[in-house]
Amino acid sequence: MSVLHKRILVAEDNELNREMLREILSGEYEVLEAGDGQQALEILKQNSDSISLILLDLMMPVMDGFTFLDKLKENPELSLIPVIVMTQSGHEDDEVAALTHGATDFVPKPYRPQVILHRVASLIKLRESAAMVNQFQYDRLTGVYSKEFFCQKVRERLLENPKQDYCIVCTDIENFKLFNDIFGVREGDRLLKEVAEIVKKMVGRTGFCGRFGGDHFLCLQEREQLDRQNFGMYQEASPLLKSVVMRWGIYEITNPAVPVEQMCDRALLAANSIKGQYNTYFAVYDDALRRKLLREQAITDAMGTALMEEQFVVYLQPKYSLADGRIAGAEALVRWIHPEWGFLSPGEFIPLFEKNGFIHRLDQYVWERVCALLRDWQRKGYPLLPVSVNVSRADVYYLRLVDTLWELTQKYGVDPAYLHLEITESAYAENTGAIISTIQQLRELGFPIEMDDFGSGYSSLNMLSQMKPDILKLDMKFVQNEIAKPAEESILNDIIVMAHRMRLGVVAEGVETQEQVQRLREVGCDYVQGYVFAKPMPAAEFEKLWTNQPEKQNP
Ligand code: C2E
Ligand code: CA
Numbered sequence: 001m002s003v004l005h006k007r008i009l010v011a012e013d014n015e016l017n018r019e020m021l022r023e024i025l026s027g028e029y030e031v032l033e034a035g036d037g038q039q040a041l042e043i044l045k046q047n048s049d050s051i052s053l054i055l056l057d058l059m060m061p062v063m064d065g066f067t068f069l070d071k072l073k074e075n076p077e078l079s080l081i082p083v084i085v086m087t088q089s090g091h092e093d094d095e096v097a098a099l100t101h102g103a104t105d106f107v108p109k110p111y112r113p114q115v116i117l118h119r120v121a122s123l124i125k126l127r128e129s130a131a132m133v134n135q136f137q138y139d140r141l142t143g144v145y146s147k148e149f150f151c152q153k154v155r156e157r158l159l160e161n162p163k164q165d166y167c168i169v170c171t172d173i174e175n176f177k178l179f180n181d182i183f184g185v186r187e188g189d190r191l192l193k194e195v196a197e198i199v200k201k202m203v204g205r206t207g208f209c210g211r212f213g214g215d216h217f218l219c220l221q222e223r224e225q226l227d228r229q230n231f232g233m234y235q236e237a238s239p240l241l242k243s244v245v246m247r248w249g250i251y252e253i254t255n256p257a258v259p260v261e262q263m264c265d266r267a268l269l270a271a272n273s274i275k276g277q278y279n280t281y282f283a284v285y286d287d288a289l290r291r292k293l294l295r296e297q298a299i300t301d302a303m304g305t306a307l308m309e310e311q312f313v314v315y316l317q318p319k320y321s322l323a324d325g326r327i328a329g330a331e332a333l334v335r336w337i338h339p340e341w342g343f344l345s346p347g348e349f350i351p352l353f354e355k356n357g358f359i360h361r362l363d364q365y366v367w368e369r370v371c372a373l374l375r376d377w378q379r380k381g382y383p384l385l386p387v388s389v390n391v392s393r394a395d396v397y398y399l400r401l402v403d404t405l406w407e408l409t410q411k412y413g414v415d416p417a418y419l420h421l422e423i424t425e426s427a428y429a430e431n432t433g434a435i436i437s438t439i440q441q442l443r444e445l446g447f448p449i450e451m452d453d454f455g456s457g458y459s460s461l462n463m464l465s466q467m468k469p470d471i472l473k474l475d476m477k478f479v480q481n482e483i484a485k486p487a488e489e490s491i492l493n494d495i496i497v498m499a500h501r502m503r504l505g506v507v508a509e510g511v512e513t514q515e516q517v518q519r520l521r522e523v524g525c526d527y528v529q530g531y532v533f534a535k536p537m538p539a540a541e542f543e544k545l546w547t548n549q550p551e552k553q554n555p
């Protein structure tokens, strides 16, 4: 029998009838035969995916047709196979009963070959086209809806239930690609199936979910249900999922006229907006997020041009020595002067550039501008003054950091001793090994290292002894908080004593009042940077301030 023939299972205890059916069908189909319901089930279990249709007699020994139908419908794999029940004429009750037990159609005995062939052919065709539709409606791997079907279902539901408040919830697995790379596609699939189970459980009976390809699952959920959700908890339940981070994004449907695809995009954007944030599991898409995302997009679109057109400008903020009140150095702080948006402060674009990697290019630009400035001062015959530049956390992992900085100083003939590197404290907290060695190399080349934002929360004294910076830069908030405390409760004094014992200079940042200056002087702080003396200013202005300062001064 050719494999191209479709298979039909005939369940009938009467041998004569079986023979007749075989005669009728075998021209076009491969016929499998069972003498009772039990046998029929056995055959099905062995050939479940290859049987296109069942012809079923109701009255059989061992297991009758009704019981067989019930068993068939319990099994999700088998329940979709169409069943034609063969009934005796005059037993109309049987026909109705068979249909309620899940039969698809019936044919009366005695058999009429043309009727049987016709019904069999059209049912098989119907089922195949339904299977085709199913293929597009369900995600093959996880069994949840496909993207298109999910969106269609959402549209229908919103029309059917206009009074109910709904939201779209999506989940995104952080570093799913990495997980796939490390553990293999098979484990990745297993992970996706577990996520599908979680989202199904989450929506319960009142909602539904779909997979949008990759690791994105979307759900439609009733609004009230959302309030009871503990997103952090879902993950805890699965050992496999504990090794990844799931982020949830929520879009509350207020206007059903918004295209469903767009609602889903917004839920995904909300989930993306918390990527990399420790301890934040979900975000709701709202106007503030929308504005922020639009702004970020505009900044991303504009940054390349901005760098080429020199819209980034290096400002300098002086650092004063408390010993003699004179300018002892400066910090280079970048500003973005955009032709339309005007003045942008780094707080707005630096974190974004750290995320999208542009920080390497911008920092390199700033470092080069500062080297050029130091060379100019040298040429003008000014006394040498150290300027510090910020080295972002992302720069530290950049493999050529040491070479890049060295090459820049060589190109401009600058002694690295005058290019201080401010490395933010949080950078030390991560990949310690790589950072220790990078910093070690930079120090060997003669670049002084300043540990920036000390006291802002990531600090450990342990790190200080490992990193061996040259200068400790106290975080602005830390300084302000410590000074606000009664002297005997403040640890400011202890920190400075300890720093001096380790031969570190100490700079206090963000100093705004004379009272703070006084306290810092009392506890032996070496340098002060803050609005109390000067704000960051364009290089030309700084130059004037610096070169015009009187010989000795006591601020
Ligand atoms: P930071 O390195 O901690 O820089 C100190 C910030 O404190 C600067 O803000 C400075 O203007 C501000 N500041 C100084 N004195 C006072 C004061 O008395 N009161 C107050 N309220 N603020 C004061 P800015 O220039 O807005 O820079 C913010 C952050 O952006 C910097 O923090 C730094 O982390 C980053 N940044 C700035 N320029 C660059 C750069 O070229 N590269 C990199 N990677 N980061 C930069
Ligand atoms: Ca800094």
Ligand code: CA
Pocket: 452, 453, 473, 475, 476, 509
């Ligand atoms: Ca700082």
